[in-house]
Amino acid sequence: MGKKEKVKVSFNINKKENFSNWYSEILDKAEITDIRYNVKGFVVIRPLGAFLIENLYKLWETELQKRGHFPVFFPTVIPEENFKKESQHIEGFSPEVFWLEKKGEEKLALRPTSETAFYQLYSLWIRSWRDLPLKLYQRANVFRYETKATRPLIRAREFYWLESHNCFASREEAEKQVQEDIETTKKIMYQKLGIPFLPLKRPEWDKFAGAEYTIGSDVLMPDGKVIQQPSTHLLERGFAKSFNIKFTNKEGKEEYVWQTCYGPAVSRILASLISIHGDDSGLVLPFCISPIQVVIVPIYTMKNKRKIWKKVQEIKNKLEQEGIRVKIDDSEKTPGEKFYFWEVRGVPLRIEVGEKELKEKLTLFLRDEKRKIKVDLKEIKKQGLNLDKRLKRKADKEFKNSIINCKSLEEVKKTLSQKKIARCNFCFIDKRGEKCAEIVEKNFLAFVRGIRHDIKEKPTGKCVVCNKKANVVVYIAKSY
Numbered sequence: 001m002g003k004k005e006k007v008k009v010s011f012n013i014n015k016k017e018n019f020s021n022w023y024s025e026i027l028d029k030a031e032i033t034d035i036r037y038n039v040k041g042f043v044v045i046r047p048l049g050a051f052l053i054e055n056l057y058k059l060w061e062t063e064l065q066k067r068g069h070f071p072v073f074f075p076t077v078i079p080e081e082n083f084k085k086e087s088q089h090i091e092g093f094s095p096e097v098f099w100l101e102k103k104g105e106e107k108l109a110l111r112p113t114s115e116t117a118f119y120q121l122y123s124l125w126i127r128s129w130r131d132l133p134l135k136l137y138q139r140a141n142v143f144r145y146e147t148k149a150t151r152p153l154i155r156a157r158e159f160y161w162l163e164s165h166n167c168f169a170s171r172e173e174a175e176k177q178v179q180e181d182i183e184t185t186k187k188i189m190y191q192k193l194g195i196p197f198l199p200l201k202r203p204e205w206d207k208f209a210g211a212e213y214t215i216g217s218d219v220l221m222p223d224g225k226v227i228q229q230p231s232t233h234l235l236e237r238g239f240a241k242s243f244n245i246k247f248t249n250k251e252g253k254e255e256y257v258w259q260t261c262y263g264p265a266v267s268r269i270l271a272s273l274i275s276i277h278g279d280d281s282g283l284v285l286p287f288c289i290s291p292i293q294v295v296i297v298p299i300y301t302m303k304n305k306r307k308i309w310k311k312v313q314e315i316k317n318k319l320e321q322e323g324i325r326v327k328i329d330d331s332e333k334t335p336g337e338k339f340y341f342w343e344v345r346g347v348p349l350r351i352e353v354g355e356k357e358l359k360e361k362l363t364l365f366l367r368d369e370k371r372k373i374k375v376d377l378k379e380i381k382k383q384g385l386n387l388d389k390r391l392k393r394k395a396d397k398e399f400k401n402s403i404i405n406c407k408s409l410e411e412v413k414k415t416l417s418q419k420k421i422a423r424c425n426f427c428f429i430d431k432r433g434e435k436c437a438e439i440v441e442k443n444f445l446a447f448v449r450g451i452r453h454d455i456k457e458k459p460t461g462k463c464v465v466c467n468k469k470a471n472v473v474v475y476i477a478k479s480y
């Protein structure tokens with residue numbers, strides 16, 4: 001085969017109709033993960049995946065630090081003694097814990113989450129009201145023995161997250177923190193990355209083990225299942241009591257602290273980012289997070305090679321001065337192969353530089369719309385920001401169209417089969433409503449995900465299941 005001969009390569013899978021296949025293929029072809037590591041449920045994250053995870057960490061950590069949270073690193077292992085201290089917590093997490101055992105020594109858990117590690121030290125660090133609030137977080141990998149089928153980044157036995165653990169002198173301050181966490185999620189995941197979500201207060205039977213209440217962020221994946229993204233919890237003072245985290249208040253009296261925790265799982269957020277914005281030709285990365293924001297493909301002949309290379313270098317330098325992450329593709333591939341290579345990997349903007357571009361405007365390929373436009377060099381950044389706006393608008397529209405008001409179980413069934421979320425009147429999300437939720441689960445393999453936390457929604461009719469007076473409006477969906 002001649003070197004310049006066109007190699008027919010293309011990624012073409014219908015994401016909407018065959019999401020499962022699309023997802024596996026995209027992780028492989030864009031070289032995000034490798035599933036061939038020989039321990040079940042554990043995957044290797046390759047450079048593109050690792051760069052994206054790193055960039056997600058940066059976004060969240062910058063925001064947390066701006067809001068007065070500081071980083072720490074705690075050990076990966078937690079002694080069984082700590083783990084046993086909070087009864088609800090151990091009950092909730094026990095089945096998922098990987099234990100390390102060595103003869104004659106105490107059993108150690110590989111952290112599935114680190115409340116019981118942090119709080120042992122919090123009881124030593126906190127003495128008086130002057131030590132509060134205490135707001136610390138760590139970036140960590142956590143381990144959960146998933147028994148359901150695992151999927152890379154979506155549900156794995158090891159995943160990457162940030163966990164923020166906070167102590168306050170009053171319930172009011174703790175509730176404010178929960179609110180702030182939701183705003184942080186909104187600012188980064190929705191406004192910046194263009195991933196729409198529903199902030200839902202979970203039903204009593206579905207909250208975090210040891211929490212008074214939990215607010216989850218549900219993102220709808222293309223296969224019609226929701227996935228829980230960052231959740232924030234107002235903890236009961238159970239942990240404070242179990243770990244004896246007390247402070248002396250301004251009146252000189254001892255009190256237990258109020259606690260919250262917040263956990264954005266960056267590897268799972270990456271799964272949503274890939275799935276929401278990707279298209280039938282591959283990955284589509286938002287400009288703001290893409291490790292390579294602009295790729296430059298030089299198209300030259302022996303005659304103009306030198307001039308083209310000079311131009312390409314100039315463009316790169318100018319863009320880098322603007323803080324844009326640029327790569328020149330100087331590989332031996334044909335231009336067509338290069339186009340395909342970067343399209344599958346979701347690079348948002350591609351500049352093509354050939355003989356024409358030496359004199360005229362630049363040719364810019366927009367990954368999301370898959371079309372070429374002519375632009376001046378100084379417009380590139382604006383084009384990147386516009387691309388992000390388009391991705392968000394498109395995702396927004398799809399999400400809005402996927403929430404359907406349902407007045408009967410028949411309608412719920414139809415909505416779920418159309419890969420959408422059912423919005424229904426419902427009796428209760430405390431213990432009294434659990435029976436109705438069980439019926440939903442049994443009939444449709446779907447879940448009552450909770451009520452809106454960001455707005456007050458008034459029910460107008462009867463519970464979609466039991467027909468008794470509705471007290472809440474809930475969202476019902478299949479889930480990961």
Ligand SMILES: [Zn+2]
Nearest residue numbers: 427436463466
């Ligand atoms: Zn009911």
